[in-house]
Amino acid sequence: MNVPLYEKLWMWASGVLIVAFLTTVAIGVASSALQPPSHVETIDPAKVWTDPRFTARGVTVDSAGVTVVAVAIMFAFNPAELRVPAHRPIKFRLTSADVTHGFQIVGTNANTMVVPGYVSEFTTSFDRPGEYLIVCNEYCGLSHHVMSGKLIVEEARP
Amino acid sequence: MTPLDRLSLAHLWVSILAFGAAAAMAFMQALSRANLDLPWRSAKMYYLSVTAHGVLMALVFTTFFIMGFGYVVATRVLGRPVAAPRLAWTAFWTALAGTLGAAAAILSGRATVLYTFYPPLRAHPAFYIGAALLIVGSWLWAIALLATYRAWRRDHAGEPAPLAMHGMLATVIVWLLATVGVAAEVVLLLIPWSLGWTRTVDPILARMLFWYFGHPLVYFWLLPAYVIWYTVLPRAAGGKLFSDPLARLVFILFIVLSTPVGFHHQFMDPGVPAGWKLLHTFLTFGILFPSLVTAFTVTASLEVAGRMRGATGLLDWLGKLPWGDPLFSSVALSMILFAVGGFGGAINASFGMNAVVHNTAWIQGHFHLTVGSAVALTFMGACYWLVPRLSGRDLELKLLAKVQPYFWFLGMLCFSIANHLTGLMGMPRRIYDASYGGSAAASQWFGLTGLSAVGGLLLFTSAGFFMLVMIGTGLAGPKREPEAIEWAEPLQPVDPKPSLLDRFGLWTALAILLIAIAYAYPLWAHLQMPRFGSPGYSPF
Ligand code: HEM
Ligand SMILES: [Cu+2]
Ligand SMILES: [Cu+2]
Numbered sequence A: 001m002n003v004p005l006y007e008k009l010w011m012w013a014s015g016v017l018i019v020a021f022l023t024t025v026a027i028g029v030a031s032s033a034l035q036p037p038s039h040v041e042t043i044d045p046a047k048v049w050t051d052p053r054f055t056a057r058g059v060t061v062d063s064a065g066v067t068v069v070a071v072a073i074m075f076a077f078n079p080a081e082l083r084v085p086a087h088r089p090i091k092f093r094l095t096s097a098d099v100t101h102g103f104q105i106v107g108t109n110a111n112t113m114v115v116p117g118y119v120s121e122f123t124t125s126f127d128r129p130g131e132y133l134i135v136c137n138e139y140c141g142l143s144h145h146v147m148s149g150k151l152i153v154e155e156a157r158p
Numbered sequence B: 001m002t003p004l005d006r007l008s009l010a011h012l013w014v015s016i017l018a019f020g021a022a023a024a025m026a027f028m029q030a031l032s033r034a035n036l037d038l039p040w041r042s043a044k045m046y047y048l049s050v051t052a053h054g055v056l057m058a059l060v061f062t063t064f065f066i067m068g069f070g071y072v073v074a075t076r077v078l079g080r081p082v083a084a085p086r087l088a089w090t091a092f093w094t095a096l097a098g099t100l101g102a103a104a105a106i107l108s109g110r111a112t113v114l115y116t117f118y119p120p121l122r123a124h125p126a127f128y129i130g131a132a133l134l135i136v137g138s139w140l141w142a143i144a145l146l147a148t149y150r151a152w153r154r155d156h157a158g159e160p161a162p163l164a165m166h167g168m169l170a171t172v173i174v175w176l177l178a179t180v181g182v183a184a185e186v187v188l189l190l191i192p193w194s195l196g197w198t199r200t201v202d203p204i205l206a207r208m209l210f211w212y213f214g215h216p217l218v219y220f221w222l223l224p225a226y227v228i229w230y231t232v233l234p235r236a237a238g239g240k241l242f243s244d245p246l247a248r249l250v251f252i253l254f255i256v257l258s259t260p261v262g263f264h265h266q267f268m269d270p271g272v273p274a275g276w277k278l279l280h281t282f283l284t285f286g287i288l289f290p291s292l293v294t295a296f297t298v299t300a301s302l303e304v305a306g307r308m309r310g311a312t313g314l315l316d317w318l319g320k321l322p323w324g325d326p327l328f329s330s331v332a333l334s335m336i337l338f339a340v341g342g343f344g345g346a347i348n349a350s351f352g353m354n355a356v357v358h359n360t361a362w363i364q365g366h367f368h369l370t371v372g373s374a375v376a377l378t379f380m381g382a383c384y385w386l387v388p389r390l391s392g393r394d395l396e397l398k399l400l401a402k403v404q405p406y407f408w409f410l411g412m413l414c415f416s417i418a419n420h421l422t423g424l425m426g427m428p429r430r431i432y433d434a435s436y437g438g439s440a441a442a443s444q445w446f447g448l449t450g451l452s453a454v455g456g457l458l459l460f461t462s463a464g465f466f467m468l469v470m471i472g473t474g475l476a477g478p479k480r481e482p483e484a485i486e487w488a489e490p491l492q493p494v495d496p497k498p499s500l501l502d503r504f505g506l507w508t509a510l511a512i513l514l515i516a517i518a519y520a521y522p523l524w525a526h527l528q529m530p531r532f533g534s535p536g537y538s539p540f
Helices: A005-032 B003-033 B043-077 B085-107 B125-155 B163-194 B203-231 B244-257 B274-286 B288-308 B326-348 B351-357 B361-391 B398-424 B446-476 B504-528
Strands: A058-062 A065-073 A076-078 A081-085 A090-096 A101-105 A111-114 A120-124 A130-135 A148-154
Touching: A005 B274, A005 B288, A005 B351, A058 A081, A065 A081, A065 A101, A076 A148, A090 A101, A090 A111, A111 A120, B003 B043, B003 B085, B003 B361, B003 B446, B043 B085, B043 B125, B043 B163, B043 B203, B043 B361, B085 B125, B125 B163, B163 B203, B163 B244, B163 B504, B203 B244, B203 B288, B203 B326, B203 B361, B203 B504, B244 B288, B244 B504, B274 B288, B274 B351, B274 B504, B288 B326, B326 B351, B326 B361, B326 B398, B351 B398, B361 B398, B361 B446, B398 B446
Parallel strands: A065 A090, A081 A148
Antiparallel strands: A058 A065, A065 A076, A090 A120, A101 A111, A101 A130, A130 A148
16 A cells, blocks of 8 residues: 555554553553552342441441442432541442442542442542532432532541 | 435435434523523433433434435445345334334333433333334344445456445444444343343443443444545545545454444443453554544545645645535534544543543533534535435525534534533533532532533524524425535545455454454453342332
8 A cells, every 4th residue: 555655654653642642551550550440349239238348338447447338329328428537548339229320529530330239449548638529420310410428538637 | 316315315304303303402401501490491301301312313313314324325336226125115114113112212201211221220111122123224224235235246346345335334344243232232131121021130231232332333423424524525625535545444444443442431330350441441542543544634635625726835725625615614623523522532541541531521522522523513514415416406595504514613612612621620421400509519610511501502503504404405495407426536546456455354354353352251251250130220
């Protein structure tokens, strides 16, 4: 195939651009473990309220670290308000007791789908203390737009 | 009008009317964004209309246009009748019956599940059966086109297919590979479940099958638009296609790469391992390549046109182009909007970075640039060109046709810029009301939601102009002599010998191999896990 010079240059430049994009993705993955939440764990959605993994809902702080456990239902998060310390890794564990929901902390990159039958898990930390809005970002029915919660990040007391 | 043109035209009319209805729905959604207190405004109406808008725009307007355009290419480029006219009409009626069934379910409020219909939200069975019929109709269309191509091939052994047909063949192959996923989802999982024959459905399995289909779906929309950019636009601009073989290469790359990338829509899903998401990310960036090549070839073709019209400077060829011709301006403006959308797409695909934009308003900003502009505006431009030539009636209301693409362009800039920004600020998509009980974070979105509403109004005006021109032309356009439909010629004559790029069987086999690599193991592993299905839920 005979390709004119300028187009050849363009095609090489396109290749370089794509490799550059992929390199940034690879660096993110390798260096800062910047990965989408991809935990694989299943749960019976009919038994969420009695499953020991989800009976202690809310924030627990122990030697293992800070863990948030919450359940999404039409049209609320349970619990609706979470208080966590700043600057510490926080593990979120979420599931749904009915349809598919989303869990997004506005103003951060904390974002995951919450799907019945599955446990979503991701770890993140918050450097700015304050009050954050949590929204459901997957359509879950007619009151989807009111499904929200609150995250309060507190400066750790000495 | 010949019977063949009647077939193409019937498809275009269904497509145009679906567009008009969907645009009317969008009007209400756009006003909702501005939080105006209108008497008929309710959450129920909002989500019903978003469902109807999404289904009619993304699945009906596009599919019927593409089916009709496929027949135009087969009859006018190959220069022969559709090989199986009865089959072709059966395809039309099947797809139309499916559309009407699904539309009835949506409009009666029994299928407010949005166009992605993720279970366990459950719709009336008519919705899923209608969707299945639309797909079956499109398969019959694919068979009719392939049969026509084979008949042509028998008389033209050893010749490469004309470029427009080459592109439509790629479209058909991508579609056949893609629809396997959604057909499996709808027929094996959702129809039996909505009829009560099975009790539960696994939502992640359903999402895997849906997005196996959902990404190549976007190339099913885009490839016919590319056919128009390569084989219609250069001529409309008064020039020639810069490179025929590279265009062929582009279509082939889409066959190979369109499907094994669906996990990039599931980055935020639990139950899908990160390693597979990463593999799909790599392949996704691969598909950037044919689009970048297209950007060059099409722009170069426009420069050729400008120079053939007498331009001599570095950039004055731009000014020589026929910006007052609605076919040309629609397509050219759609390409500019697509370039913006492409950059956003690279961000969406960036694995970890997706967390910032996933399911935010950014996404609706993004896809209104791509399918809502690159594809939709190109198709509208093509209607200005095709409807008069197929129906033998001149365009009515030419002035409206001239300004319509510019209204769309302006409206889309406001709409999509506003939505990209509110998305970055964390506003979710698919919400009836963005106030979140007066939350401080949500109150920052407000100025921009107003801009989005203004954009929506401009878009609605543009869609209204388009509908007026089309309906005016159909009902009252002055009769004129039938005119040939003409296609762009390449700058260099086409090589009469077929090359590797004409070996469709080979490339399809490679595509299937890649799909197997990207999907077979994750699907198999998924099915091995202990999984718990979900019963259905009504959205209210
Ligand atoms: C008349 C011009 C248009 C306007 C004013 C408009 C406006 C909107 C609005 C406000 C939404 C709802 C967003 C939300 O709540 O998430 C939406 C959704 C959507 N639009 Fe459009 N749109 C227009 C044209 C188009 C076109 C031409 C297409 C594609 C061919 C399209 C495809 C979609 C899709 C697929 C959705 C998603 C529905 C969903 O999230 O389920 N729109 N549009
Ligand atoms: Cu929701
Ligand atoms: Cu995609």
